[in-house]
Amino acid sequence: MSLNIGIVGATGAVGQKMIEVILERNLSVGDLRLFASKNSAGKIVKFKDKDITVELLTEEVMKEKYDYLLFAAGGSISEKFAPIAAKAGNIVVDNSSHFRMTENIPLVVPEVNSHVLKGYRGIIANPNCSTTQMIVAIAPIYKKYGIKRIVVSTYQAVSGSGYKAIEELENQIKDKDYTNKVYTRKIAGNCIPHIDVFNENGFTKEELKMVYETHKILGDDSIEINPTAVRIPVFYGHSESIYLELGEEVNIEEIRNLLKESEGIILDDEPSENRYPTPLEVENTDSTYIGRIRKDLYNPRGISLWVVADNLRKGAAANAVQIIEAMETIKLEG
Numbered sequence: 001m002s003l004n005i006g007i008v009g010a011t012g013a014v015g016q017k018m019i020e021v022i023l024e025r026n027l028s029v030g031d032l033r034l035f036a037s038k039n040s041a042g043k044i045v046k047f048k049d050k051d052i053t054v055e056l057l058t059e060e061v062m063k064e065k066y067d068y069l070l071f072a073a074g075g076s077i078s079e080k081f082a083p084i085a086a087k088a089g090n091i092v093v094d095n096s097s098h099f100r101m102t103e104n105i106p107l108v109v110p111e112v113n114s115h116v117l118k119g120y121r122g123i124i125a126n127p128n129c130s131t132t133q134m135i136v137a138i139a140p141i142y143k144k145y146g147i148k149r150i151v152v153s154t155y156q157a158v159s160g161s162g163y164k165a166i167e168e169l170e171n172q173i174k175d176k177d178y179t180n181k182v183y184t185r186k187i188a189g190n191c192i193p194h195i196d197v198f199n200e201n202g203f204t205k206e207e208l209k210m211v212y213e214t215h216k217i218l219g220d221d222s223i224e225i226n227p228t229a230v231r232i233p234v235f236y237g238h239s240e241s242i243y244l245e246l247g248e249e250v251n252i253e254e255i256r257n258l259l260k261e262s263e264g265i266i267l268d269d270e271p272s273e274n275r276y277p278t279p280l281e282v283e284n285t286d287s288t289y290i291g292r293i294r295k296d297l298y299n300p301r302g303i304s305l306w307v308v309a310d311n312l313r314k315g316a317a318a319n320a321v322q323i324i325e326a327m328e329t330i331k332l333e334g
Helices: 013-024 075-087 110-117 129-145 163-174 205-218 252-260 313-333
Strands: 003-008 029-036 044-047 050-053 068-071 091-094 123-125 147-156 224-231 238-246 265-267 288-295 302-309
Touching: 003 013, 003 313, 013 029, 013 044, 013 313, 029 050, 068 075, 068 313, 075 091, 075 123, 091 313, 110 129, 110 205, 110 313, 129 147, 129 205, 129 238, 129 252, 129 265, 129 288, 129 302, 129 313, 147 205, 205 224, 252 265, 252 288, 302 313
Parallel strands: 003 029, 003 068, 068 091, 091 123, 147 224, 265 288
Antiparallel strands: 044 050, 147 238, 238 302, 288 302
16 A cells, blocks of 8 residues: 655755655655755655655644654654644654653654554654664663663764764865864864763763663663763764673673574674674665674673664664554554
8 A cells, every 4th residue: 555654854864864765665655745944845856756846844734644744853843743743643753852751652663662553643753863773782682681781882973963064074074174063072083972962960961862762662761771972073874882781691692693683683793804883884774783792801791782873774764664664564464
């Protein structure tokens, strides 16, 4: 069956990736409507062999009927327009952070907890990009062995901050005197341990997202999570160094075999051949890549992982489209 889909924020970085992912994953789309602010309304976007005119986002168009509406326009837009669309009977997949921790709104990574979508209509929240790839990587381990503690450091691409951040890095590479406007420091040739605003406890909002979202998706608030989020001068693709303290001692080969057989994961872990994933190699893919799996030298229940994914694809656009695919599969299965 062909689906009628709308994309809110269609001209932004994530909105454009959503269109790309829909095409590449061959989602059956009958009618695609694109919405944006007055600054972008009227632009023409290519989709298959059609030219689609971007429409102005209004309350009226959100009250119309769609099979799915994908939101990629930021929290304030989602806060205003997503409830209007949901009240009209539409299924909304929202990429902003606004509804993620709202009670009774599912926060979904399809490989991990798509079961919460059965019989559901309304707003569905897409997790934060750094949370998503970590959850895909650790969920199989959690389900089999349990996880007591996570220490994670992220190395996040500038595309997570949008087009202006990409342009800033490009300009600073060309001109070392180009002034930083997006970040608190120059990003070219630098690492900035500061993503989003600081909380009173010293953690940033980005870091706390990883804590609270992980608890919600896994349904386990007992896991201790200590994150540090760092912005690095990479255009696309987030990397994460993850340390897990498990509920029991495990064999590393068992972990490798478990991950190799898990949905959405590609294992790339051959140290003798210098094989491990990097952001350049995973760009424009929808999987989560894992390498550098090793056991703690001192704690028999501790293991370390290196996890990489395309932040605009699996971290945002692809995960949203996969939620649609999961819901359609659930419908077919009755």
